[in-house]
Amino acid sequence: MKYLALAFLLCALAPLSNGACFQREVEPGLTHCQDDVDGTWHAVGSSWRNSRCMDCTCSGCCSGYSTPTRIPDECVSVFDSEACEYIVHKRDDPSVLCPIFGAVGK
Secondary structure, three states, rough: HHHHHHHHHHHHHHHHHOOEEOOOOOOOOEEEEEOOOOOOOOEEEEEEEEOOEEEEEOOOEEEEOOOOEOOOOOEEEEEEEOOOOEEEEOOEEEEEEEOHHHEOOO
8 A cells, every 4th residue: 555655646746857947935134045056146136047057046946948858759859058958950960950849848
């Protein structure tokens, strides 16, 4: 019975794993907050993009990119961390871009 309950819980949480945002509480009276990833400080009310390509404010962060979920079989998606985006191209020819039929995030 315990394993059945655990399996049910894991199945219920699976759709949440694609969540592209998280929230956090901003304490009243604070003038600055610290980015959890980079450790940089930012004024309350400002926005920034951190090194994990997350678009943030002091109250939370959201993914700054979309993740392809449906691409042609002969193609591959590669994350470009400089541009904060996925590039989808032919497996055997990176110079040929492929269409994206579905994506999650952003």
